[in-house]
Amino acid sequence: MNDSSIGVPPCCVPNLTGQTAPEPVRPGEEAGLSARIGVLLCACGPEMRERLDFEALASFTSSLEAVGHVETHPAWCLRPGLTRLREIVADKGIERFVVAGCSYRTHRQIFATALERCGLNPYLFEIVNIKEQCAAVHPEGAMERARGQVAMAVARAAALEPLEQIFVQSEPRALVVGASLSGLVAAETLAGAGIETILLEQAGSLGGSRPGSRGKWLGIDPGGDVEQRAAALRSNSLITIHLSSNLVRVVGGPGQFMVTVRTPDGDKDLRVGAIVLATGSPPAPPRGVYGHDGKRVRTQEEFMNLLDGEARMAETPLSIVMIQCVGSRDANLPYCSRVCCHDAVWNAIDARQKWPDTQVAILFRDLEMSCLTERDVKRALEAGVTFHRYDPASPPEIQGLRLSVVDTLLGRRVEILFDLLVLSVGRIPSEGTAAAAKVLKIDTDAYGFVPEPVVRLRPQEYAGRGIYVTGSAHWPVSPEEAAYQAFEMASRAAMALQRGWLSTRPIVATVDESRCIGCGLCVSMCGFGAICVEETQKGRKATVRSIICKGCGTCTAGCPVFAINSAFYGDAQIAPAIRAAVTP
Amino acid sequence: MSKKFIGFVCEWGGYTAADLAGFRRVAYPADLRTIRVECTGRVDPVWMLDALIEGAEGAMIIGCPMGDSRHEVGNFRAQERTRWVAKGLALVGERPDRVRTAFLPSEDAEGYARTVEEFSRLLDTLGPLDRSEKGVERLRALREVFASQKIRWLVGQGQNIAEQGDAFREKVPRLELDRRIEDVLRDEYRRVRVLRGLRKEPMSVVALATRLELPAQVVMRDVSDLIGIGRLATEGHADPPLFREVAR
Numbered sequence: 001m002n003d004s005s006i007g008v009p010p011c012c013v014p015n016l017t018g019q020t021a022p023e024p025v026r027p028g029e030e031a032g033l034s035a036r037i038g039v040l041l042c043a044c045g046p047e048m049r050e051r052l053d054f055e056a057l058a059s060f061t062s063s064l065e066a067v068g069h070v071e072t073h074p075a076w077c078l079r080p081g082l083t084r085l086r087e088i089v090a091d092k093g094i095e096r097f098v099v100a101g102c103s104y105r106t107h108r109q110i111f112a113t114a115l116e117r118c119g120l121n122p123y124l125f126e127i128v129n130i131k132e133q134c135a136a137v138h139p140e141g142a143m144e145r146a147r148g149q150v151a152m153a154v155a156r157a158a159a160l161e162p163l164e165q166i167f168v169q170s171e172p173r174a175l176v177v178g179a180s181l182s183g184l185v186a187a188e189t190l191a192g193a194g195i196e197t198i199l200l201e202q203a204g205s206l207g208g209s210r211p212g213s214r215g216k217w218l219g220i221d222p223g224g225d226v227e228q229r230a231a232a233l234r235s236n237s238l239i240t241i242h243l244s245s246n247l248v249r250v251v252g253g254p255g256q257f258m259v260t261v262r263t264p265d266g267d268k269d270l271r272v273g274a275i276v277l278a279t280g281s282p283p284a285p286p287r288g289v290y291g292h293d294g295k296r297v298r299t300q301e302e303f304m305n306l307l308d309g310e311a312r313m314a315e316t317p318l319s320i321v322m323i324q325c326v327g328s329r330d331a332n333l334p335y336c337s338r339v340c341c342h343d344a345v346w347n348a349i350d351a352r353q354k355w356p357d358t359q360v361a362i363l364f365r366d367l368e369m370s371c372l373t374e375r376d377v378k379r380a381l382e383a384g385v386t387f388h389r390y391d392p393a394s395p396p397e398i399q400g401l402r403l404s405v406v407d408t409l410l411g412r413r414v415e416i417l418f419d420l421l422v423l424s425v426g427r428i429p430s431e432g433t434a435a436a437a438k439v440l441k442i443d444t445d446a447y448g449f450v451p452e453p454v455v456r457l458r459p460q461e462y463a464g465r466g467i468y469v470t471g472s473a474h475w476p477v478s479p480e481e482a483a484y485q486a487f488e489m490a491s492r493a494a495m496a497l498q499r500g501w502l503s504t505r506p507i508v509a510t511v512d513e514s515r516c517i518g519c520g521l522c523v524s525m526c527g528f529g530a531i532c533v534e535e536t537q538k539g540r541k542a543t544v545r546s547i548i549c550k551g552c553g554t555c556t557a558g559c560p561v562f563a564i565n566s567a568f569y570g571d572a573q574i575a576p577a578i579r580a581a582v583t584p
Numbered sequence: 585m586s587k588k589f590i591g592f593v594c595e596w597g598g599y600t601a602a603d604l605a606g607f608r609r610v611a612y613p614a615d616l617r618t619i620r621v622e623c624t625g626r627v628d629p630v631w632m633l634d635a636l637i638e639g640a641e642g643a644m645i646i647g648c649p650m651g652d653s654r655h656e657v658g659n660f661r662a663q664e665r666t667r668w669v670a671k672g673l674a675l676v677g678e679r680p681d682r683v684r685t686a687f688l689p690s691e692d693a694e695g696y697a698r699t700v701e702e703f704s705r706l707l708d709t710l711g712p713l714d715r716s717e718k719g720v721e722r723l724r725a726l727r728e729v730f731a732s733q734k735i736r737w738l739v740g741q742g743q744n745i746a747e748q749g750d751a752f753r754e755k756v757p758r759l760e761l762d763r764r765i766e767d768v769l770r771d772e773y774r775r776v777r778v779l780r781g782l783r784k785e786p787m788s789v790v791a792l793a794t795r796l797e798l799p800a801q802v803v804m805r806d807v808s809d810l811i812g813i814g815r816l817a818t819e820g821h822a823d824p825p826l827f828r829e830v831a832r
Contacts, residue, residue, distance in 0.1 A: 053724060103603045105595065106621060132606020132619065137697070141586070148588070168638050187688040330824030507622060518732075521740045525625075526746075527656025552655035554627030556664065569621050581617040582588050582639030 017052065036068030037157050038094040039150065040085065042101025044075045047135040052138045058361055060147050066158045077107055082114045089118040096124045096160065098153045100146070103129045119189045120278075121162035123506065123568060128153035142255045163506035163567055168547045170501055171273035172256035173201065174493055177247055177436050180208030181479055182471025182486035184229050189490035190276075191238040195497050198270060199241045200261060202432045206230035206241070209282040210299040212424075213341060214307075215346030217371045242268075247439050250275070253545040254466025255502045274466050274493040277438065277450065278486060279432035281472035283424045283515030289327055290398060296560035297421040300343045307350050309485055316355050317420040321403055322348060323396055324364040328426025330392070335447055337476045340424035345380050347422070352383040357403045361386045361416055363396055363405055388414055399432040427476040440467055441529055449475050465548050466502075468493050507551035509544045515563035522555035522564060531555060589642040589707055590635040591618045591700065592627045596654045598646030600690035605697050612697040613704040615675040623647070623775060625658025626684070629739070631664045632683050633672075633727040637720060638699045639708045646699065649687045661685055671766060672730065675773055676722040692796050713807035725776045735772055738765050769807075774798065778806045779829050786819035 039061045043054050048542070054072045061070045069092050073081050076099055088094060100112055104127040112122035138145055149390040170218075174196060178185045179201035190197040207226040233239050242263045249260035259270045283301050286292040294302055295313075300322075305311040322344045329336055341364065348360045362385060369377055371485035380386070388407040390396055396405035407414045429448035438446045445451045450469045468489035471482035496502050509531075518540025520533045530548035533540050542564070544555075562571070593599045599620050606611070617640075621627060624647030641783040645666060647659045663685050668791040672678035686699040703705040713719065729735050742765050749755045779791050789807055793800040807827055 038783070101604075103599075105600060105603060129603070129606075132603045134606075135615075136606040136609055138613050138614040139611055143588075145614040145617070152619065153618065240593060292661045312615070378771065394792050519737065521744075525661060525740060527658070550622075550655055552658045553621065553624035554623065554655065554661050557626050558661060558736065558740040559626040560733040560740070562731075566622070566626060568628050571628070574619060574621070577591065577619050577641075578634050579638050580633060581590055581619070 024454070028370055028442050031298045034258045036073075036094055037066050037096045037098055038088055038092065039067055039153055039154060040081075040097060040099045040101075040191040040231050041070065041072040041150075042074075042076045042081075042099060042131075043072055044101065045131055045135070047142075048131055051135045051138065052130065052146055053143060056143070057146060059151065060155070061150055064151055064154050067154060068092065076101060076254050077110050082110075085111075085114055086118055088119065089115075091554070095120050096157050097548065098126050098128060098150070098157045098434065099276040100128045100130045100153065102127070102131050103133070110529055111118075121151050121164075123163040124157070124160050126153045126157045126160065129368030130207045134430075147380065151580040151583065152577040155580035156573050157384070159576050160568070163571075166475065166504050166506055166546045168253075168255045168502045170496055170499070171257070171271045172196065172497055173198070173270070173272045174274045174276060174490075174497060175257070175259055175261075175270065175272040176276045176278055178202070178208065178240075178277065178279035178430070178432050178473065179206040179230075179243075180278050180471055180473075180482065181211075181226060182473075182482040183208065183276070184226065184233060185483045185486035186278055186493075187233055187239055188229065188236075189487050190494055190497075191233075191236050192410070193491075193494035193498060194421040195238070195494055197239050198261075198272065199239055200245050200247060201241070202245050202246060202435075203442065204244050206233070206243075208280040209430075210301060210304070211479045212283070212304060213345035213346040214304075214350065215342055215373070215376070217342065217373055217480050232392075247436050250439050254547050255496070273497045274468060276486075276489055276493060277433070277436055277467065277469045277473050278471050279430045279473040280482075281427040281429050281433070281449070282478050284327060284333060284428045286327065286423055286425050290323070290421060290423060292423060296419065297423065299423050299425050300340065300347060303347055303420075305353060307347060310380045315419075317358055318420060319359040319416065319418045320348075320351055320361070320420045321396075321418040322360070322362045322422040322424065324362065324367075324424045325392070328424070329365065331427050333428065333447070334405060337366060337372070337426040338368065339476050339478055342370075342373050342376075344422070344424050344479065345369065345373070345376050345385075348385040349380050349383050352385060360384070361388060361418075363388050365390060365392055413420060427472065429473070433473045436473075440471075442467060451475070466496075503545050504546055504549075505551070506546075507566070508546045508549040509551065509553065509555055509564050510546075511542045511544055512563045512565065513538065513541050515561050517561055518542065519565070520559060522559055523559050525555050527552070527554070586615050587707060587712065588615050588617055588639065589644065589703065589807070590632075591616050592621055592624065592631070592643070592645045592764055593618050594624045594653075594755060595620055595622055597624070597648035597659075597688065598691050598696065601638045601688060601693055601696035604691065605693035608693050610693050610697040612700045615704055616700050623653065623655040623658035624687075624738065625655060627665070629669045629730040629736075629761075632666070632669050633730060636678075636713060637723050641713055642684075642703060644683070644699075644703050645685045646696065647685070647687050651687055652689070659685075660761075661740075661743070663687070665739060668739050668765075669730065672698060672726045672769060672773070673769060676726050678680075678713065678723075681706060682710065689714070689826075698753055700766035706733070713789070720772070721780070722777075725780055726773060727765060728776045729769065729773050732772060732776070735769060741791070751783045752803040774802070777801055777805050777811060778810065779802060782816060782827050783829045786828040788824040790824065792827075 058070045075081050116122050128149045133147050135142045172199045174195050176183050176199045187197050187199045194342050196284045215307050245263040248262045252258045255273050257272050261268045291297050351360050388406050389409045391408050394406055404415045450473050470485040470489040522531045528548050530545050556564040556566040589693040624645045627645050635643040645662050653659045666683050666685045669683050688695040747757050747772050789804050793803040814826050817830050819828045
């Protein structure tokens with residue numbers, strides 16, 4: 001609904017200043033003709049006919065001020081009704097309509113489209129629900145309420161103003177922050193769509209933190225070889241790579257971000273239309289727990305080096321013990337990192353295959369295996385890996401090369417001799433995420449990840465439009481998930497960038513600069529970061545970025561000096577409705 | 585003629601729940617009149633008072649559950665603003681529960697019907713608002729208070745300070761903060777009454793105090809304060825002196 005492009009002819013983009021287009025003056029407007037309202041009463045459904053007297057309702061409605069035409073029809077939303085609507089527009093010259101029938105949520109679009117086809121402004125139109133919200137729920141008093149609600153809708157409709165879709169031009173360039181796997185996939189996708197892409201990486205090399213195992217969640221290889229992928233990016237002429245670089249400043253809004261990037265060659269100013277955040281999440285530093293030394297006591301990632309043969313031990317290990325949730329899911333890192341159980345199980349299987357004589361034991365708290373990976377636990381058991389469940393209240397203890405733990409499944413203490421200890425340490429948001437979130441002014445959660453604001457309503461969408469968060473910057477994800485998310489987010493970004501413009505519906509807040517005192521209270525009230533206070537020739541004034549504004553009106557209702565107006569839900573429209581509501 | 589009350593419903597929570605109540609045929613009293621808004625955050629405190637002044641017996645806001653709003657923070661603001669309108673109503677001698685908020689998920693049709701019914705029943709028990717000239721004048725004064733820059737700023741900024749801390753990032757206890765804002769609200773309400781009393785005709789302090797049923801010393805102090813900020817001026821050279829509001 002929010003981004004619905006009602007009547008956007010893609011070929012003609014009228015006004016690219018980011019402001020509402022000037023209101024078109026319609027013939028007869030000065031004469032007050034357009035204030036005449038057509039009220040369409042819809043008589044569908046048994047309760048409607050049973051509980052409402054449409055003749056009486058029609059005569060009541062015609063007696064209301066500014067009503068020019070009232071007509072009852074069995075179903076205005078169907079073809080015969082809409083054809084009749086077109087006739088009314090043509091014959092009576094009525095430009096404002098109130099439909100009394102079904103819900104605004106389900107039927108607004110039908111009538112808005114029909115009115116647009118007649119050449120009318122779809123915002124000079126209001127629906128009042130006298131079906132679900134009146135006839136269906138009031139065995140008594142339905143008529144009284146219908147009369148009240150229709151009078152309110154008419155009063156409101158008389159005060160509506162024509163509004164035009166808002167357009168903003170978009171820079172045909174994208175910035176990808178972070179060259180983690182998801183960053184690489186995002187850059188590749190964007191460049192594949194023909195979009196000039198700038199890839200920014202804090203570290204000196206591409207690829208981000210390596211995965212903790214070679215296992216596959218969905219059985220598909222998502223990223224391919226990171227090295228190959230990075231090489232392909234380096235030779236792509238559409239991609240500019242800045243290593244050892246940071247994002248230091250972002251101003252502007254979706255479609256037109258002005259970005260400053262600090263590179264070893266000095267600061268560079270760029271103009272981009274979209275920003276993809278792909279900063280990843282590295283393993284938490286083990287901080288010496290269980291005597292971590294990177295040799296005999298390793299993290300899963302360091303153990304991967306052994307399995308791959310990149311690092312060597314003096315002797316083949318005889319007994320490997322893996323401990324899960326080390327320094328994780330405790331007071332410091334209270335969340336589950338999702339990926340470590342998978343890594344441990346797969347590395348255990350790989351270890352048994354590489355060294356068939358080596359014992360492997362996994363000490364876990366809760367084995368969190370998602371997707372199709374549950375079956376890999378069975379594979380691990382078949383491969384001879386042993387599992388012990390421990391209680392976080394009495395974690396495994398080590399003394400020399402002897403580990404002792406109370407197995408809560410067996411209900412007794414188990415002692416294991418080991419010569420290699422592998423720790424699953426969990427993942428933390430990267431420093432890059434925190435730095436970028438601060439510059440981009442987007443919220444992070446209690447742990448430092450960048451969450452979706454309302455996952456149920458807007459999955460994969462973030463508070464700031466034009467900013468796309470992907471991969472482990474969002475939450476620890478597997479390489480496959482990272483690649484898929486990056487592909488999805490980059491595709492979304494590419495759609496807007498290829499088109500060259502963004503649009504939003506005109507139900508947004510606007511500031512009356514002559515009234516604004518620049519106090520900035522609205523800035524703190526906006527949940528979307530759509531308002532900022534800027535220094536102008538007339539002093540400090542608030543400005544609303546229409547393309548970000550969702551039109552909720554929280555700023556409007558809180559403005560100390562009534563300097564903000566919410567289009568479509570302004571004081572001018574609601575006050576008459578309140579008055580009409582209580583008029584006997 | 586039965587009583588009426590206004591329900592400000594957000595498109596995504598209250599309005600959707602009301603639609604669903606219709607689909608499921610969950611009946612509720614017909615004395616509700618709904619006004620759809622984009623988000624409950626749009627509901628101006630002044631609207632709620634307007635509703636009461638114009639003739640509604642109560643006003644309620646029905647929106648999405650906290651933390652589950654399509655508009656992030658709107659319902660938090662709506663709740664806080666309603667809390668202050670309720671405190672204002674108590675100040676003018678009306679029952680504060682004539683304004684209330686309800687936040688329920690859009691799929692809770694029964695909850696919507698129950699909320700409306702409970703409120704309707706409550707308003708029946710409370711009986712009609714004091715619609716005497718004096719009673720309406722008090723509500724109008726309260727409306728002016730909630731339209732004033734000072735109170736609107738305090739209500740908004742007060743919530744910021746309570747939730748995010750003050751300029752030093754120090755959290756101020758809610759109770760203490762409330763008490764301070766309440767003091768300002770009370771003073772502002774009294775001053776608005778004084779101003780409104782002197783708007784139509786110039787009057788002496790004693791005459792005004794009698795009309796407002798306030799102690800003359802209190803009115804005197806307000807009058808001198810208001811002269812200090814240029815809102816009042818003396819009229820002529822009568823004895824005792826007459827005061828009038830300075831037109832702005």
